[in-house]
Amino acid sequence: MPCGTNANDLTRDKFSSVRKNQETATRFGVFLSTIVVPILLLLYSALWFTQFYVGLGPDSPPLNKVITTEQLQYGQKIFPLALTCNHRDGCYFRLTGADACASGTVAGGAGPNNGFCSDPTLLPVASGGASTPASCGVGSQCNTAAAANACGTANGPCCRKATCDTELSSAQGVCAFSPPGADPTDALTVAWAYKSGCSGACNFGVTLVTDYIDSNGDVAQKEVKVHRGIALMNLIEHDDPKMSWSKSHPNYAANKKKTTMYEWSITMVDVEGTVDAVSNLCMNQMRADNLVTSGGTVYARRVKLVPAATYTKMSTAYPSPGLAYLSAIGGISSTIMAVLAYVHAFHLKFLNRAASSAPQAAP
Known part of the structure; x- marks a missing residue:
């Protein structure tokens, strides 16, 4: 976890509808925002640079050299x-x-x-x-x-x-x-x-x-x-x-x-x-x-x-690694956020269902 990050700070839940309903912020959303997303981006970055400079096999040659x-x-x-x-x-x-x-x-x-x-x-x-x-x-x-x-x-x-x-x-x-x-x-x-x-x-x-x-x-x-x-x-x-x-x-x-x-x-x-x-x-x-x-x-x-x-x-031709990486990381970030947003929404539904099925306390 990055230094200074508070996993209990609900304002860090990037998947909640903060402007619409503060109750959609959860600790699970904070975990996705501060832990899962950075780890996935780091893993993708490592994979991308490996693919760019080394390649991933005969069917996936390096991308730093383009031959036409x-x-x-x-x-x-x-x-x-x-x-x-x-x-x-x-x-x-x-x-x-x-x-x-x-x-x-x-x-x-x-x-x-x-x-x-x-x-x-x-x-x-x-x-x-x-x-x-x-x-x-x-x-x-x-x-x-x-x-x-x-x-x-x-x-x-x-x-x-x-x-x-x-x-x-x-x-x-x-x-x-x-x-x-x-x-x-x-x-x-x-x-x-x-x-x-x-x-x-x-x-x-x-x-x-x-x-x-x-x-x-x-x-x-x-x-x-x-x-x-x-x-x-x-x-x-x-x-x-x-x-x-x-x-x-x-x-x-x-x-x-x-x-x-x-x-x-x-x-x-x-x-x-x-x-x-x-x-x-x-x-x-x-x-x-x-x-x-x-x-x-x-x-x-x-x-x-x-x-x-x-x-x-x-x-x-030799593409610029910086520009190519920024283009790739921008696209994968949107994809990761969209997928995890569905995970967060499913978690909210699970919490709401659990709350509605819990026995009500006697007055």
């Missing part, structure tokens, strides 16, 4: 993407949007090669294979030391060759976007060479570098080997004002204050991944590297990385 998800169209948005070449002889990258990656906006529309890699200096030409392809005419942009990397020519779309263990991201013109009306065949494509046969390591020439949420709830980084063929890329954008980055993350110092993270995953929809002359994939560079025979046979495998039509945005 929504499916969105790419629209004009561009998202960061990082790949690593892991083939010993290097990889050929068809860069579908170098200008877009640099500017942060989708440009050009749906036409072929619009906005494709107009800057020929984004990636260096590998030490080998920089000779002029025989198919390039004199005076054309192919007739240079970077002939194999000419962009938008009749011999093939823009292509660059990266050495093994080279990581490519937006700085080199690798990013992800899906403009309305874009041709799915204009996906980011990576090819790697093989000389004879294709088994084992030949099936994997590139890895996807992505952030993810580890078992501790921190943002870490991993690499996912990509099989040859066509890979559908799925994106989850995590938006969390209290995002925590793992100290093992290679970019921890630069990212530790960021509140947005992009998690990529892939679904293989085709595992063939053959390259032929008809596909016209990086043919300038491949001809320069003697990977295409006179009959059109291409000694290479490739993967097309195609973004899904939509991406998932996962937003995390």
